[in-house]
Amino acid sequence: MKPNTVTIGKVSEVAGVSKTTVSRYLNGKYEHMSEETKNRIRAVIEELDYRPNSIARSLKSQKTGLIGVIVSDVTNPVTVQLIKGIIDYCSREGYQVVTASSNEKAEKEREYILSMVDRQVEGLIVVVADYNEFELLENLRASGAKIVLADRTINKPIFDVVTTDNYAMSKHAIKTLYDVGFDVVGLFSSELLKSNVRLARYNAFINQSREYIANPEAFAYVLQGDQEEGYRVSLADFMKKNAGKKVAAFASTPMATLNLLGAAHELGLKIPEDLGVCGYDNLHWTRLISGGISVIEQPFYEVGIESAKMLIKRIRNEIENNPQYVELSSKLILRNSTCIYSNPL
Amino acid sequence: MKPNTVTIGKVSEVAGVSKTTVSRYLNGKYEHMSEETKNRIRAVIEELDYRPNSIARSLKSQKTGLIGVIVSDVTNPVTVQLIKGIIDYCSREGYQVVTASSNEKAEKEREYILSMVDRQVEGLIVVVADYNEFELLENLRASGAKIVLADRTINKPIFDVVTTDNYAMSKHAIKTLYDVGFDVVGLFSSELLKSNVRLARYNAFINQSREYIANPEAFAYVLQGDQEEGYRVSLADFMKKNAGKKVAAFASTPMATLNLLGAAHELGLKIPEDLGVCGYDNLHWTRLISGGISVIEQPFYEVGIESAKMLIKRIRNEIENNPQYVELSSKLILRNSTCIYSNPL
DNA sequence: GTGAAAGCGCTAACAG
């Protein structure tokens, strides 16, 4: 798969100049070069279809033009938006993107980070698997590595971070559900993992709910795994304990939303008449189920763009030294699933 | 982001041996090495936290350990499975994966392929954007590049291909719909693009339908873009022309499925009573809408694994010269949306 | 304006 066997030596030979001159041409250092030489070199390069060997180039310059991305789960539909943003921005800036997926395992993450550092990526964008396992990242940073955390944060503000307003927006969503007229709102969450994001949504639920009900903890269902079973049992419990009231469920991840809807369907609950639903995130199908599910939409493509932008600035040292924190705003999209009166808001 | 400033030279110096010996150690060529030397080198490497410079390594060996993946659309939920399969297999084999997304543009694809070749990836897995634009790939292959096409094929059997049984399974699905008792089946397809996959499904529809109805072309709706509008109009047309009959719709992509369902909802059609539905692919939400949508499930994770496996075999020259064609079997999953009698099959 | 030569960090042929 070597692109070509033409080297700078051959070009210089054919063009009748030195390697140095060709090199200068390649790097756009035309200042003191005669038009004639320039043209000759260009012609020869074209003729031989010469393409510089990027490895040799990197060896000298210590620049690989590679950016490493380690996400917690590539198949997550919102993560994919993130990756797309990163790839789009990076390729626009001439960087290529190496991707790996830790599948929520801190150990895998560690392994991938190391192999990327060995590969001499110029910077790293990480969706961390565990908010407490950042020793490696910390060490790397100490030795000059450029690192940006996307989406998820860690328990120490030492890295650049690009994320969304999880806490604030979840609070806002809960508040909105009560404002709309629901009597009780429950939380249905995928396992909290070692991610601050889900935790933030959980805390938002608890703190905001306290303004309306006595012990929100009783209605905060955190389900292990993604089996529908658990959701059915929890939802049944929730409905029973609040019989006669107008109830709504807040689902804190797409899978939780999906499973909650599945459980509601199995229990024969009508949405929104029997159960209001608001979830994360704005995936295509949410428009269609039950006449539209209300959701919080996070700007993940933009998070990708911003992470990449920040990282590249870091790489180019165009940014002040202390860690930057960027929080992009998400959007609450109200649809039929929270519409219990003719005019929801 | 240079991992370290420790080189093989320093290690050899500290260990009191030559660089060659250290190099041999690194490459596991212990055959003729004294236990003592070995241990000493190991100790020094550990102590200095030495990590070999992969760029320098690549320069000599012409091996980068990089595999390039160019997909037509990273955000496509099935493509993501593909990518995951590729990444999983590659990282198990010690390769890293560089990803790019052509967004269905042959020109972008071309650009990315070239930049990856320049980067000296050892092989390429491509989900082609256009079945007629493979001149570049052909040239590359002629000069020894290792290339595997995943999912989509081109109009010339010159590359290794890993795909699924689109034609056969679509035919089977159509046949099944008629067997189940529908009188007329219509096709709702996203634009055919320059992809053989959608074309195969289209042709399967036409050819299989002919056994049941006179002019299937009349009920093959190919919609440009992904606006629901077009689907609504087409579906209304389909329903009107087949008033009084038991009708079903076959949607040939996930987006077509989603839009079809949206249109059905807007037209107030009950599924499956007024309209049977069978679509592509088995995404999470299909379980939930209308009590379950029948779908064809493609083994995309496996397609990823197989593509990577084949490519790596090619790279290692462990495979005969003529192009391999692998077609993995998809699965028809029947759910409520095609259940018009108590026992669907 | 251009070139000669040294060297980036590593590997491999050839000696011994």
Added chain:
DNA sequence: CTGTTAGCGCTTTCAC
């Protein structure tokens, strides 16, 4: 069992 030496393809002083 180990070391010497010559590069891989490119960039970059320093000289002319």
